[in-house]
Amino acid sequence: MATATATSKFSGVDFYNIDSLLSEDERAVRDTVRSWVDEHLMPVIGECYIEGKFPKQLIPGMAELGLFGANLPEEYGCAGLNNVAYGLIMQELERGDSGIRSFASVQGGLVMYPIFAFGSDAQKTYWLPRLASGQEIGCFGLTEPDYGSNPGGMITTARETKDGWVLNGTKMWITNGSQATVAVIWAKTGELSDSKSIRGFIVPTSTKGYTAKDQKGKLSLRASDTSEIHLEDVHLPKDAILPKSGGLKSPLNCLTQARYGISWGAIGAAMACYDEAASYAKSRVMFGKPIGQTQIQQVRLADMLTEITKAQLLTLQLGRLKDAKTMTPSQVSLAKRNNVNMATECAREARRLLGANGILVEYHSMRHMANLESVYTYEGTHDMHALILGQEITGLSAF
Amino acid sequence: MKVAVCLKRVPDTTTKIVIGSDGKSIDENGVKFVPNPYDEYALEEAIALKERAGAGETVVYSLGGDSSQETIRTALAMGIDRGVLLQGAGSADGFEVAKTFAAELKGGGFDLVLFGKLAVDDYNMQVGPMTAELLGVPCITTVAHLTLANGAIEAEREIEGGIEVCTCSMPAVLTIDKGLNTPRLPSLKGIMAAKKKPLEVRPVHVGVGTLMVSSLTLPPERLAGRIVGEGPDAVPALVSLLRTEAKVL
Known part of the structure; x- marks a missing residue:
């Protein structure tokens, strides 16, 4: 939004009048995020990058604008935008910094989305509004030290017990891993050779046996936290599994x-x-x-x-x-x-x-x-x- | 608390202005339009006043063509309750515009009518005070701080070298200066909600009036700077140029 005191404002690149292909509300969403980036992210991003710090103080503002899971339905506290408007949000955030866009991508696309798509009604009702409001911060644990491009080979396991599940394994390159309050972890419930047995689990990061430490020495995405997660006999209740998840x-x-x-x-x-x-x-x-x-x-x-x-x-x-x-x-x-x-x-x-x-x-x-x-x-x-x-x-x- | 805000659609302040072929209007081709920045302070104040009062209504009025609907939607996305587009061509004569607003606002039961202190496209600062006069209510212009208590208004105005405190009773017209508040950004939910808020379109006829724009010109291009030398050796040349060429000494 233009203000009389605006400092430097980004006016976009639109050589083919692509704006004319966007609806009024798509443009409004784009403009609101663009202004937010100008006013709140640009003044701090250089320092965050040099110091290797994610600008945590911006999370409440991002949530208040509705940036997390913005294309998910309103009944879960989300904005209910279409996917073009959602894409424009990502464009504007990354105009500021890829690390900030990564944060929002993970929260919305990799944590809220699987709960929305594969979760039970109870899981959706409990987690989605909390993630949309930034009260909970999520991370997504799929990649492992030896299984990046080949996630089907993962060796993290989830073993069923009489009252729940026990998870063991290591995840790597996990955005938001150390500051997350909840993780969506993917693990094999069957043989290690059986990628069809991969299921998703909602793991509060305060659960005993869950530890995360930041990966140091990054020369890229320095304003984003990237972590290694260790799961050592992490006991979860039966309803931690995402019931509709199945296979890679x-x-x-x-x-x-x-x-x-x-x-x-x-x-x-x-x-x-x-x-x-x-x-x-x-x-x-x-x-x-x-x-x-x-x-x-x-x-x-x-x-x-x-x-x-x-x-x-x-x-x-x-x-x-x-x-x-x-x-x-x-x-x-x-x-x-x-x-x-x-x-x-x-x-x-x-x-x-x-x-x-x-x-x-x-x-x-x-x-x-x-x-x-x-x-x-x-x-x-x-x-x-x-x-x-x-x-x-x-x-x-x-x- | 019932508050009206009069809002104008203006070219974005970062837009590169091109003068139209008639020599007295701007070429709107490719120009991005935004709500007048000073009006945004008025919108924010209206929304905040209603939030603090816990009840009431906020209404935004804008005079212009159909494209002003988008500007009104921005106000609705920020949190204004409903919008009215006074559909018609504006006039360069602020008095004609004020007559149009006053006719619409009369009998609306508003406690406050807010304007930005000026519109950044014409810098006239006229429509607010003229509307107040036509409505027969007091007007305080360039309000930088505002206190409301028991139907009385106390407003601070930043004047040259100091602050002037004015009081008046409600209803009143206020024109808002920057510094009164920080306008909120429309949230994404607000943008979606704005699509469902009422936006009434009322055709109006605005008189031509007696004031016309006869021509528009762009400010002259700034000339390139010149380096007259380096270090203390350059001082005499600099002082001499400041005297003879720039004539500032």
Whole structure:
């Protein structure tokens, strides 16, 4: 929202009047999140990144705006938005920082979504409003130290006892792991060779035997907590299981939701870098003229704008397909792969255009560039998504 | 507590303005429009007053074409109860606009009518006080702090070098300055709820009036700066230029 005292305001990138393809409320949602990012996230993100701290103080504000699980129904305290508006939220958050978008993706797409999709009525009624309001913070435990691209090989187990379940195992690369109050943990209830026995469990992180420690030394997503989780004889009641979860397809279904959001988020990061580069090119004078007057920088900017515009159009159509309930996981793979790669290229080119200034935290492109290396790798690496598409095209699996 | 807010749709303050082919209006092509920033303080105050009173109604009025409906929805998304679009072309003559608002507000039973202190597109600061005059109620302009007690209003105005405290009774018209509050962002639930709130469209005819805009021009482009030297050696040249060229000494 414009205020008379507004400092620097981000005005987006819209070369093809794509705004005209959005509804009034989709634009309103986008604008409200954009203003929130300008007013609350941008002033603190540089410091958080340098210090390696997630800006926890922003959680209540994010919840109050309704950013968590915004595409889930109103009866659970959510905003009930369509998937395009949800995508625009992710775009705007990641325009600020991929780590903040990751936080919201995990809370909504990977914690609230599985409870909504696979949970009992009692689980939904209890957990969803608490997660929407930020009273509870969630994390999603699927990846293990030796099972990243191949989650079906996981060795975390859930053994049924007479009064519940006992979980054992280790999860790694878990966003929000150390600050979460509740974890959705995926574990095998049968033989280790049986990926169909994978089920989801709701684990309050205060449960005895649950420990999480932050992974140190990250050079990417520094404003986001990434943790390793240990589960040692974690005893859970019978109703901790997500009753409608079954097999590897359940967590993969969650990842489709999160990847959908990432496709939008990457556009936001690319827009931030393009905006910064375009403005710098016009004002930075070298050899007596703005560097934007040189062919090499013009080509850089033209390439960025072209790729951003293409990604905007393909992702908007992906959102329309999701709202029409005809979107397929491989369509999401195409968008995640294309957009994140596009954003990493934009960030790198923007950083180069910025010259020496581009390595400073006051500018955003290098932060985005470093963040996007994680985004390129998580939620299905760039290469895995190529293989998913390859399988779709040929009917032959290469993995 | 029944509060009306009069809201204007204006170009976003970061928009690059292009003057239209008639030379006296702006080219609206590709321009993003937003609620007038000062009106947002008025909207926030109306919502907060009702919240504090625990009861009442807040209504937003806007004069303009159908596109102003989006601006009204923003106000509804922030928390205003209902909206009225006075559908018609505005006028450069603030008195004509004030007559239109006054005709609508008369008999509405409002305790307070709030305006932003000015609209950032024309900087006229007229419509609020003129509306008050036409309604026959007191008006305090550029309110930066507000206290209501027992039907009386005490308002602080930031004047040159100090603060002026004014009092009047309700009903009254107030025009709001920045600093009175921090406008809330519309929440996502608020945006969804706004779609279901009543927005009435009433065609109005606004007189042309006697004041016309004859031309618009953009401010001259700023000239590039010049480096006259470095260190203490540059001081004489600088002082001389400040005297002879900039003529500020």
